[in-house]
Amino acid sequence: MNTASMKLITIFAEHVLKDRLISDLLRLGATGYSAGDVEGVGNRGTPIAWQGPNVRIETIVPPAVADRILAALENDYLRDYAVVVWVGTVEVLRPEKFSGPTPRRTP
């Protein structure tokens, strides 16, 4: 079987952030994602508590891309939004599909 180890990043956020998050993931090198509606509450103590419609986004990426995405999430979202982000290691079938071309740079 053709498998390899990759990083699975999961993001739980307010629904209003969905399109922006997905756009950032793809821009930073993710080659796909899935997104589903969930409800929930973020962590106590976050600046903005919320209980509206939420989204749960998943993406699987090589470790180097994961590092780039996590740094961007930390810098661009975690201070201002009650976003929850976690990362695990998974084995994927057809690993070559998870490594896209070098990410597009935005000027």
Next chain:
Amino acid sequence: MNTASMKLITIFAEHVLKDRLISDLLRLGATGYSAGDVEGVGNRGTPIAWQGPNVRIETIVPPAVADRILAALENDYLRDYAVVVWVGTVEVLRPEKFSGPTPRRTP
């Protein structure tokens, strides 16, 4: 990056148990959760087979809280309900948000 290792607990259960499960998670020390509607079937051989509306609940907690939650699920749910529970290890951004105050005791 500010990350730490935490436990991700996932619970698959009948929808009717959702509010009770979430209440127990928060009472036992979880600081947040997400819940989404899914369909499915529990494991063959469980006392009650079901195929109605189900819920999938996730919570991320420190290891000590995870142990407390798993013990409570085993004692309070697994004998009577077709609940499926699994735990993995994940790295989280902003780990300080996952440790709440000492859990409230109910008399």
Next chain:
Amino acid sequence: MNTASMKLITIFAEHVLKDRLISDLLRLGATGYSAGDVEGVGNRGTPIAWQGPNVRIETIVPPAVADRILAALENDYLRDYAVVVWVGTVEVLRPEKFSGPTPRRTP
């Protein structure tokens, strides 16, 4: 606590494949599953790009069953469909429920 290590297989696929995938999982030895609606896009470069309704299916199985399922997915789906498959290791409560009888053979 009564726990054991199992494999969590997650499949992201076009919704039209849902019933066939679930049927294959159960035939190959899975004793349960959950399925939820998600949206998303598969990996760039897959033969068929799609952005219609998708499904996210999860099943927890012993390692030997996981190997059988992954081999079947690789052989029967990955060439023709934009299916994404990943596997992780989780600890489950009540592990005896995840091992069914020897899978039914189809002639």
